[in-house]
Amino acid sequence: MNNIDSINHVRGKSVYLDDIPVQKGTLHAVILGSPVAHGKILHLNISKAEALQGVVKVFTPKDITGINQIGGIIEDEPLFADGEVHFNGQAVALVVAKDEHTARKALKLIDLKIEEHEAVIDPRTAKEKGLLLIPPRTFRLGDVASAWSKCDYIFEGKAESGGQEHLYIETQGAYAYPVDNGSIKIHSSTQGPTAVQKTISKVLGIPMNRIEVDVARLGGGFGGKEDQASGFAAMVALASFVLQKPVKLSLHRLDDMRMTGKRHPYSSDFKIGLSKDLKILAYQTTLYQNGGAAADLSPAIMERTLFHSTNCYFIPNTEVTTYSCKTNLPPNTAFRGFGGPQGMFVIESAIAKAANELNIPAKKIQERNFLKDNDEFPYGQIAKSVNIGNCLNSANKLFEIEKTEKEVAEFNSKNEQFKKGMALMPICFGISFTNTSMNQARALVHIYQDGSIGVSTGAIEMGQGVNTKMAQIASKVFSVDIKRVKLESTNTSRVANTSPTAASSGADLNGNAVLIACNELLKRLKSSAAKMLNCNADEISLKNELVLKNGQATDIGWEKLIMTTHLSRISLTENGHYSTPTIFFDKTKEKGHPFAYHVYGTAIVTITLDCLRGTYEIDDVLIVHDFGNSINPTIDKGQVEGAVVQGIGWVTMEEIAFNKSGKLLSNSLSTYKVPDIYSAPKVLDCQPLETEGPDFAILKSKAVGEPPFMYGIGAFFAIQNAIKAFNPNYKIDFDAPLTPEKVLMRLYSKA
Ligand code: MTE
Numbered sequence: 001m002n003n004i005d006s007i008n009h010v011r012g013k014s015v016y017l018d019d020i021p022v023q024k025g026t027l028h029a030v031i032l033g034s035p036v037a038h039g040k041i042l043h044l045n046i047s048k049a050e051a052l053q054g055v056v057k058v059f060t061p062k063d064i065t066g067i068n069q070i071g072g073i074i075e076d077e078p079l080f081a082d083g084e085v086h087f088n089g090q091a092v093a094l095v096v097a098k099d100e101h102t103a104r105k106a107l108k109l110i111d112l113k114i115e116e117h118e119a120v121i122d123p124r125t126a127k128e129k130g131l132l133l134i135p136p137r138t139f140r141l142g143d144v145a146s147a148w149s150k151c152d153y154i155f156e157g158k159a160e161s162g163g164q165e166h167l168y169i170e171t172q173g174a175y176a177y178p179v180d181n182g183s184i185k186i187h188s189s190t191q192g193p194t195a196v197q198k199t200i201s202k203v204l205g206i207p208m209n210r211i212e213v214d215v216a217r218l219g220g221g222f223g224g225k226e227d228q229a230s231g232f233a234a235m236v237a238l239a240s241f242v243l244q245k246p247v248k249l250s251l252h253r254l255d256d257m258r259m260t261g262k263r264h265p266y267s268s269d270f271k272i273g274l275s276k277d278l279k280i281l282a283y284q285t286t287l288y289q290n291g292g293a294a295a296d297l298s299p300a301i302m303e304r305t306l307f308h309s310t311n312c313y314f315i316p317n318t319e320v321t322t323y324s325c326k327t328n329l330p331p332n333t334a335f336r337g338f339g340g341p342q343g344m345f346v347i348e349s350a351i352a353k354a355a356n357e358l359n360i361p362a363k364k365i366q367e368r369n370f371l372k373d374n375d376e377f378p379y380g381q382i383a384k385s386v387n388i389g390n391c392l393n394s395a396n397k398l399f400e401i402e403k404t405e406k407e408v409a410e411f412n413s414k415n416e417q418f419k420k421g422m423a424l425m426p427i428c429f430g431i432s433f434t435n436t437s438m439n440q441a442r443a444l445v446h447i448y449q450d451g452s453i454g455v456s457t458g459a460i461e462m463g464q465g466v467n468t469k470m471a472q473i474a475s476k477v478f479s480v481d482i483k484r485v486k487l488e489s490t491n492t493s494r495v496a497n498t499s500p501t502a503a504s505s506g507a508d509l510n511g512n513a514v515l516i517a518c519n520e521l522l523k524r525l526k527s528s529a530a531k532m533l534n535c536n537a538d539e540i541s542l543k544n545e546l547v548l549k550n551g552q553a554t555d556i557g558w559e560k561l562i563m564t565t566h567l568s569r570i571s572l573t574e575n576g577h578y579s580t581p582t583i584f585f586d587k588t589k590e591k592g593h594p595f596a597y598h599v600y601g602t603a604i605v606t607i608t609l610d611c612l613r614g615t616y617e618i619d620d621v622l623i624v625h626d627f628g629n630s631i632n633p634t635i636d637k638g639q640v641e642g643a644v645v646q647g648i649g650w651v652t653m654e655e656i657a658f659n660k661s662g663k664l665l666s667n668s669l670s671t672y673k674v675p676d677i678y679s680a681p682k683v684l685d686c687q688p689l690e691t692e693g694p695d696f697a698i699l700k701s702k703a704v705g706e707p708p709f710m711y712g713i714g715a716f717f718a719i720q721n722a723i724k725a726f727n728p729n730y731k732i733d734f735d736a737p738l739t740p741e742k743v744l745m746r747l748y749s750k751a
Pocket residue numbers: 219220221222223335336337462463464466501502503504505506507639642703704705706
């Protein structure tokens with residue numbers, strides 16, 4: 001089953017925000033972003049800009065009809081800077097004009113004077129100054145303090161991981177217009193239509209039922225539109241509401257890069273203790289999250305960092321503390337993995353450090369400490385159906401890892417300029433929003449009189465193929481051709497109170513809601529068919545668009561069944577509601593059972609390093625991944641491939657640079673490098689682990705969106721191993737991304 005959107009995508013026919021035909025008289029908006037990262041606004045004069053011909057209005061905080069507040073978790077973020085600015089690019093005003101060109105011209109006529117203050121861009125400095133977004137949190141298991149004395153080896157170190165630009169192909173934007181009764185309709189490129197609706201409701205001061213948010217699809221989100229689409233949508237909605245005109249905003253790439261938050265950089269201290277036989281007995285770490293100028297989703301991201309800080313290992317004594325630090329960067333936000341990769345990078349660094357000091361392969365420590373069934377996670381959940389060992393066993397067989405290890409060693413002994421490096425990257429990722437209440441979804445299913453089916457859910461299609469999966473579920477329940485099923489746009493008037501499509505749980509949550517609605521309709525159809533055939537409903541089944549009685553074909557086809565059911569005045573519409581059972585979390589104890597299940601897998605990453613130039617190529621990434629019983633292997637494989645390359649980009653070439661005063665230097669695609677086809681692995685082989693799949697996954701098909709991102713982390717350690725093979729004086733350190741420039745310095749470092 002291919003992605004139902006593929007054909008329109010490759011023909012350029014799929015409609016994204018900027019493709020929506022706009023109404024006559026649509027106005028265009030551009031944002032004035034603060035030119036400095038921190039300061040006091042001394043003076044803001046918009047009169048010259050407003051006087052420019054074609055400019056309709058310049059919006060500032062005083063034009064807000066509701067409240068100047070867009071913070072989702074914590075109310076700490078104004079829509080327009082009021083009195084002070086806290087990051088470079090922060091919205092100060094919005095120019096609305098007859099066209100974009102005029103609006104841009106008017107930007108230059110705004111007279112803005114800011115008294116610049118010192119900018120804090122480093123999280124540890126922020127912590128020292130007491131600048132925290134929320135109080136710190138600690139997860140504990142066992143007793144680290146008393147465990148150190150039992151360790152034969154103890155190692156300490158520091159790990160740094162960098163930010164990451166989402167670089168969705170479609171930039172942020174929204175298009176709003178007034179409709180009847182003082183209401184507003186808005187198309188937004190968002191992963192969270194309800195978040196957009198709520199934010200607009202606050203900013204405009206009108207109830208949610210007056211705001212209809214509609215999303216056909218996104219040209220990528222990757223977490224960057226879970227929360228951050230809301231501010232842009234609110235600006236457009238405000239302008240449209242006040243002016244009673246259609247208004248559109250579609251960010252230029254450079255504005256998008258400058259104004260939006262990214263993956264959180266983290267700086268961490270770790271301490272790891274092992275026994276002689278390589279059991280990790282104790283692990284302690286403190287992580288400083290660079291949150292940026294407002295909380296945004298940082299508290300939830302910090303929480304997931306805690307959840308994944310021991311990756312797929314059982315460590316009986318663990319203590320992990322995280323600080324969410326307030327800096328003068330754009331508020332950092334969700335990005336594939338949601339803080340998990342940052343936590344996992346630190347434990348993998350600690351293991352690599354221990355392996356280096358003990359002069360053994362990291363794999364020995366990794367394997368020795370894999371989670372097993374009934375082990376306890378630091379957050380209290382008991383591990384069940386743990387597949388990490390199975391994935392490695394299967395990878396050993398399929399990919400002959402030991403043979404490859406020997407080949408790498410042999411290559412390195414024979415070559416001077418080129419060295420190879422290998423690393424094992426096992427993963428464990430929890431599925432469910434860590435905030436239990438968000439694990440719910442609804443679906444609205446209509447069967448029309450002609451037998452065609454319309455499905456609406458709260459899920460956003462952003463390239464991950466969720467719409468195809470939803471269509472598959474409906475077509476499977478009714479046993480009809482998938483061409484009969486149409487996925488409607490995601491619309492807050494059809495499906496309300498949605499959680500964002502995030503946490504890899506879009507298909508699980510919304511798919512289960514579709515399943516519930518379709519099964520209820522199926523029940524009705526069966527009893528209707530039973531009446532037509534004068535039998536009991538339990539004798540009826542549907543197969544290949546035909547009604548069967550006791551397994552035998554009848555002359556009633558799908559279309560006849562539907563029309564007859566409708567004429568009998570039976571509803572062909574159903575609303576399904578799903579909420580994940582059994583999950584809970586008690587924040588006062590930091591213990592619970594937050595995840596429906598975990599996704600496991602392991603990757604072996606091999607790279608070749610040019611030791612003259614510091615450049616490297618990814619030879620292969622060999623994976624055994626636990627998909628459960630995948631409902632769409634083609635889409636799921638695509639998710640793995642995309643995620644792996646995105647993960648490799650994060651730890652190798654994607655380097656975000658701010659100068660000391662908080663100005664983004666890597667502000668375009670010539671200074672910020674993402675992997676292209678040449679930096680993708682030459683071989684990416686992902687084999688599924690043979691398993692049944694957990695009950696809480698949709699049709700036992702496990703969530704797939706984020707977990708494979710973490711395989712990419714293996715590239716960091718593979719490159720590190722190649723550097724070690726070249727330079728015996730290299731003192732290993734953990735500073736991601738490991739760009740060719742940094743590699744070169746480490747290749748020739750002298751102790
Ligand atoms: N794949 C594509 N093509 N585009 C995206 O924006 N986002 C990722 C992942 N895969 C993304 C993607 C992220 S961050 C998440 S949380 C999941 O998809 C969300 O979709 P799902 O819950 O349906 O898996």
